[in-house]
Amino acid sequence: MKWKKEDLNQYVQAKEYIDTVIIPLIPFQFTDEQNIEKNAFQSEVLSILTNEIEKELTGRVMLIPNYYYIKSSDLDDESTILRGWTEEIKKQPFKHVFFLTFDSGWKKREGKLDGTLLWLPGVKSGDLHSAEMHTVIKDQVEQIGELIRSYW
Amino acid sequence: MSEKKQQVTRRQFLNYTLTGVGGFMAAGMLIPMLRMAVDPVLQESGAGDMVNVGLSVDDITDEPQRVDWNVEQVDGWHESEVNQTAWVFTDENGDIQAFSPICTHLGCFVSWEGSDDHPNEFFCPCHDGRYYKDGTNVPGTPPLAPLDVYEHEVRDGMLFLGQAKSRGEA
Structure with a gap:
């Protein structure tokens, strides 16, 4: 389910079944021109990826709006803000929180997050619409889905 | 006169x-x-909206297989290609069956033999919903209705699928 009117209508009626939250963590920046394309591309891929995971597991997963932050900002500060997010989320009976990101900086601060961090290495460039990218994303979705299911 | x-x-x-x-x-x-x-x-x-899903009828076995295809859809703000999936197989009478993989409980993706504990059944990973091979929901599991069925047609040996139709509560 997503943060959308129709989905939330269904959520309110069936919330005991939806116990998992996914928060995509996406950096954004204009300072470093060399990496600007890479960052934008990873943001696109992560959005597609989380959408696909949500599609497979709609009935038990709530996809939260993306969390964007400035790439150069201090991730310790960001994790404080994120704790606020998780606190807000826990006002509903959610049991599992997953953070999905391509930004390796989060890996070191995993302990500061109230939830499970899934750092995905890899995808730096390529063509989003190519057949290879489709298979890569499909495989990723399958594996992440399996991982999430192992927590249930 | x-x-x-x-x-x-x-x-x-x-x-x-x-x-x-x-x-x-x-x-x-x-x-x-x-x-x-x-x-x-x-x-x-005038069933003009049947779509060739790229599967030859000869390749359909009694083992459900996943078939993916795309449909153009205009959805309010944007026009897009929507990915659709079906589980296709032949039943014991030799008739082709095409089931929608969308769980009738809360809409997760249902897989054929998705769980090792329940062979020969469709399985929903979200809340352990199960369906028999004919698509009817196993009583006592969360889904309350059988899987939707796609309208199908065979033209020149190729499988064409249309809209998924609900079978109602069972």
Whole structure:
């Protein structure tokens, strides 16, 4: 389910079944021109990826709006803000929180997050619409889905 | 003399006009009703939205296989290609079956033999919903309705699928 009117209508009626939250963590920046394309591309891929995971597991997963932050900002500060997010989320009976990101900086601060961090290495460039990218994303979705299911 | 010249009497003329006008009025009322009654028939004959899913009929076995295809969809703000999936197999009578993989509980993706504990069944990973091979929900698991069925058609040995239809509660 997503943060959308129709989905939330269904959520309110069936919330005991939806116990998992996914928060995509996406950096954004204009300072470093060399990496600007890479960052934008990873943001696109992560959005597609989380959408696909949500599609497979709609009935038990709530996809939260993306969390964007400035790439150069201090991730310790960001994790404080994120704790606020998780606190807000826990006002509903959610049991599992997953953070999905391509930004390796989060890996070191995993302990500061109230939830499970899934750092995905890899995808730096390529063509989003190519057949290879489709298979890569499909495989990723399958594996992440399996991982999430192992927590249930 | 004058009687013979007058081929249509006043009474006849009035009768004709009244029947004519009355007939038109009745037809005006009846035709829309008739159209509505036969509309489903008309629509089915024009099943132009069946899509070739790229699967030859010879390749369909009694083991459900996943078939993916794309459909163009205009959705309010954007026009997009929507990915659709079906589980296709032949049942014990040799008839082709195409089931929608969308769990009737809360919409997760259902897989054939998705769990090792429940062979020969469709399995929903979200809340352990199960369906028998004919698509009916296993009583006691969360789903309350059988899997939707796609309309299908075979043209030139290729499988064409249309809309997924709900089978209602069972």
